[in-house]
Amino acid sequence: MMIKNFQTMKKIVFIIGSLLWTVLLSAQNVYTLEECRQMALNNNKSNKIAQAESDKAEYERKAAFTKYFPDLSIKGAYIRNSDELHLISEDLFLPIGTVNNGSFSLTPDQIKNNWTIIGGQPVPLDANGVPFDPKKNPEKIQWKQYTTIPADQLTYDTRNIYVASLNLTQPVFMGGKIIAYNKICKLKKELADSKLNTLQEEIIVDIDETYWQIVSLSSKKKAVEGLISLLNKMENDVTALIETGMATKTDKLSVSVKKNEAEMALLKIDNGIHLSKMLLAQYCGIPLNEEFSLKDENDESLELGIIEPINMEDIYMKRSEIKSLDLATQIYKQKEHIERAKLMPSIALIGTYAGTNPSLKNGFDTKFEFDWHVGVTVNIPLLHWGENIFTLKAAKCETAMAQYKEDDIKEKIELQVKQSEFKHSEALRKLEISNRNFTKAEENLKQATVGFEEGVVPASNLMEAQTAWLSAKSNVIEAAIEAKVSEINYKKATGTLIKE
Numbered sequence: 001m002m003i004k005n006f007q008t009m010k011k012i013v014f015i016i017g018s019l020l021w022t023v024l025l026s027a028q029n030v031y032t033l034e035e036c037r038q039m040a041l042n043n044n045k046s047n048k049i050a051q052a053e054s055d056k057a058e059y060e061r062k063a064a065f066t067k068y069f070p071d072l073s074i075k076g077a078y079i080r081n082s083d084e085l086h087l088i089s090e091d092l093f094l095p096i097g098t099v100n101n102g103s104f105s106l107t108p109d110q111i112k113n114n115w116t117i118i119g120g121q122p123v124p125l126d127a128n129g130v131p132f133d134p135k136k137n138p139e140k141i142q143w144k145q146y147t148t149i150p151a152d153q154l155t156y157d158t159r160n161i162y163v164a165s166l167n168l169t170q171p172v173f174m175g176g177k178i179i180a181y182n183k184i185c186k187l188k189k190e191l192a193d194s195k196l197n198t199l200q201e202e203i204i205v206d207i208d209e210t211y212w213q214i215v216s217l218s219s220k221k222k223a224v225e226g227l228i229s230l231l232n233k234m235e236n237d238v239t240a241l242i243e244t245g246m247a248t249k250t251d252k253l254s255v256s257v258k259k260n261e262a263e264m265a266l267l268k269i270d271n272g273i274h275l276s277k278m279l280l281a282q283y284c285g286i287p288l289n290e291e292f293s294l295k296d297e298n299d300e301s302l303e304l305g306i307i308e309p310i311n312m313e314d315i316y317m318k319r320s321e322i323k324s325l326d327l328a329t330q331i332y333k334q335k336e337h338i339e340r341a342k343l344m345p346s347i348a349l350i351g352t353y354a355g356t357n358p359s360l361k362n363g364f365d366t367k368f369e370f371d372w373h374v375g376v377t378v379n380i381p382l383l384h385w386g387e388n389i390f391t392l393k394a395a396k397c398e399t400a401m402a403q404y405k406e407d408d409i410k411e412k413i414e415l416q417v418k419q420s421e422f423k424h425s426e427a428l429r430k431l432e433i434s435n436r437n438f439t440k441a442e443e444n445l446k447q448a449t450v451g452f453e454e455g456v457v458p459a460s461n462l463m464e465a466q467t468a469w470l471s472a473k474s475n476v477i478e479a480a481i482e483a484k485v486s487e488i489n490y491k492k493a494t495g496t497l498i499k500e
Contacts, residue, residue: 029292033211036284036294040207041200043285050196057189064185067178070170079161087154095143112142156364164368165354172348172376175341180334187334191327198320201497203283208488210280211294216481217273218297223473224266227466230449231259237452238459251459258463262470309421310494312414318495319413325406332399339392345380413493420490427483434472434479441465441472 031039041047096110113124116131123131126140134141171178235255241247281288316322352373359369381388448465451457491497 029290030295031284031292032295033208036207036211036280037204039284039286040203043283044203047196047199047203050192050199054189054192054196057185057192061182061185061189064178064182067171067181070168073167075163075165075167077163079163081159081161083159085156085158086151087156088149088151091151092149093146094149095141096145096147110144112144113140156358157366158358162357162368163354164356165352167354168349168351170349171346174346174348175344176337177341177346180337180341184331184334184338187327187331191324191331194320194323194327197498198324201320201492204497205488205492207280207283209485210276210283211296212481212484214273214276214280214294215296216477217269217276218294219477220474221266221269221273223470223477224262224269227470228259228262228266230466231255231262234452234459234462235259241455246455247459254463255459258466310417310496312417315413315417315494316410320495321409322406322413325402325409329399329402329406332395332402336392336395336399339388339395342388343381343392345378348377350375350377417490417493420486420493424483424486424490427479427486431476431479431483434475438469438472438476441469445469 098110111124113126114129115122115124117123118131124134124141126132126137127142132140235252238247238252238255242249242252277292278288280286281290281292286292350373353370354373355368355370357368358364358366361369361371445465445468448457448462452459452462488497
């Protein structure tokens with residue numbers, strides 16, 4: 001009675017465990033190829049850097065456009081001087097004379113010097129009684145009256161100086177420099193986007209190859225599991241045949257060895273799947289301890305796209321590498337214009353509204369007084385010892401180098417397209433042959449199984465048929481995955497991997 005209860009409990013535990021395992025399996029995340037691609041793009045640090053570079057180029061393009069507009073700025077300054085400004089060091093005493101019709105003249109009654117008559121004209125005498133010319137020796141004049149200029153009245157407080165100005169500059173003609181700079185920034189934005197596209201293609205190829213590697217290993221795992229199931233059945237059949245004397249223990253041992261080999265192959269495949277999923281998880285930013293599966297792991301049929309020939313000129317237009325080199329060539333061309341602009345005059349309008357405190361607009365005053373000024377500035381380069389000419393020639397060399405690189409990469413891309421097209425055609429032929437071989441191996445396995453069950457085919461022949469079936473099945477899986485990967489590489493080579 002206790003044994004029966006124990007057996008019942010084992011069944012209940014087994015059923016509950018099976019249900020829990022089913023729930024756990026159903027709770028696993030199942031990812032499609034597109035989801036893996038998107039997660040990898042979102043997780044990849046290089047992709048984030050390239051996206052930031054694209055954003056940076058866009059901001060630089062917008063900044064370059066502002067060069068067409070006036071530059072308006074407010075400037076201010078404060079200066080602290082150590083001392084006041086003294087226009088005279090001491091009081092000044094100025095003699096009082098007579099001004100007639102704007103000229104200063106002297107009369108005898110305005111000076112204290114003694115006079116004498118020489119040649120009928122009055123001539124003053126100095127302190128020693130010697131006649132002198134007052135225009136040549138004014139220091140000998142002895143004035144009767146003086147006016148005073150006090151030194152403190154010509155002392156100004158310039159210890160604190162404030163300056164404020166509103167400045168405006170409008171470029172009129174810069175030799176085409178601003179236009180070329182705007183074109184360069186626009187081309188840099190397109191170049192950053194092209195590089196981003198190239199990087200994303202490389203990420204997608206890595207993801208696709210890893211994804212289909214897992215699908216391939218999963219398909220092989222199912223094939224090996226099917227073989228192990230057949231070997232288990234065969235082992236039971238051989239055991240029954242041994243009891244009837246139709247088989248020997250050697251036959252059973254051979255089946256057991258074959259089964260162990262299959263289980264070892266299954267272990268290697270499981271390890272390969274685990275490592276490949278860890279790599280895919282690292283690409284996609286999935287936690288390494290998360291259990292997940294791929295949608296195509298359970299899909300028996302693999303859909304292959306139709307490869308159509310594409311004109312090489314169309315391929316050149318779609319390949320991001322060609323776009324990048326073409327944009328680089330255009331950028332260097334615009335740099336030529338910038339270097340050429342250094343040889344040409346530049347013209348700009350300027351306007352200023354400025355004030356100082358203290359101010360001298362209406363005498364010295366400790367308050368702000370503002371004035372406005374407008375004008376035109378012209379800069380004409382005359383002599384730089386050929387520097388600008390040499391830099392212009394250097395820019396032309398950079399343009400030529402970029403063009404040569406573009407021509408070289410076009411030749412390599414044409415070879416890459418031809419090779420990828422050939423590899424895909426070869427993979428499709430291998431898949432077709434593998435499918436035919438598998439059909440024959442499957443039919444051979446059926447015949448050998450029936451013959452073994454009827455006792456007319458030895459166990460060794462059946463195991464050979466099973467081995468041939470597994471090999472043919474593996475070849476079909478490998479050929480299908482190879483065709484899929486070659487299709488991806490062909491799309492990358494033709495620039496059609498990422499649809500715009």
